[in-house]
Amino acid sequence: MARSRHDEGSGKEARKYVPTAESVRRGQRLEQWLKEHEFEASEFSREANISKMSISLYLQGKLDVANMRQRTVEKLLGAMHVSDSWAWTFFDIPEARRKEWRTFRDAPMGHGEEAPQQVVTFLLDASLSGEGYALPEGTTLTLDPLSLTRGLLVCRLPGRYVLARPDAVPAQGEVLGQLVKVAPAAHE
Structure with a gap:
């Protein structure tokens, strides 16, 4: 989990994000996906409707992809056109986070309904x-x-x-x- 710390300055608190090995690895995976799909970060930001600053912080590992809010997960995976389960594996989302780190898209892309019994x-x-x-x-x-x-x-x-x-x-x-x-x- 990327951690934040507050620096004292000229009366304002500046928020700095401290990357962890896991958050950096997830950022690298997102960057890899963007390159493989020939997306510039700014173009993907528009497509996903996620701010350029947030995309930049995720790519650097200063924000951890695994700690995205559910609404941001919806935007990210919708723009990537990938299923929740694919993204769990690709970004190595911990099992404990998967209840919140998911979308409500219809199956098979999301978890809007149960998967069929015979697969x-x-x-x-x-x-x-x-x-x-x-x-x-x-x-x-x-x-x-x-x-x-x-x-x-x-x-x-x-x-x-x-x-x-x-x-x-x-x-x-x-x-x-x-x-x-x-x-x-x-x-x-």
Whole structure:
């Protein structure tokens, strides 16, 4: 957790943030994500509706991503187009923080409703895109193969995968199931 301290100066208290190893690591992960998705911090700030100063402090580890308020988590993950569970893994959010560090988006991206009972895990052997999402090869998906009429569906096409709503499934695509959860690709 990034700590703050107050400095005495000319009668005003200046707030300084002291990074911790964990907050710096999470800031580096956010910076890595921004670079991989070709975002400038200021552009991402506008997209997420999070102040430039806050984004800068998160990137430096002076504010800890793991200590974001729930509303800020909603903005961050919405702009990143990633699921809560993916972000928990990517940012190494401690288990104890996950009750508050989540969104209220509908499943599978958030925790607005319970996940289906019967699920399978699936490792992408090619990239997946669609509905504003882009996932690289090697990403692990959790799918509900029995739910084919609601949510976002994963469809296999030659050499790639597509994420689509039930009314927009490509005619030539093989529907694998409803997306329940996304885990990040393993880093080497």
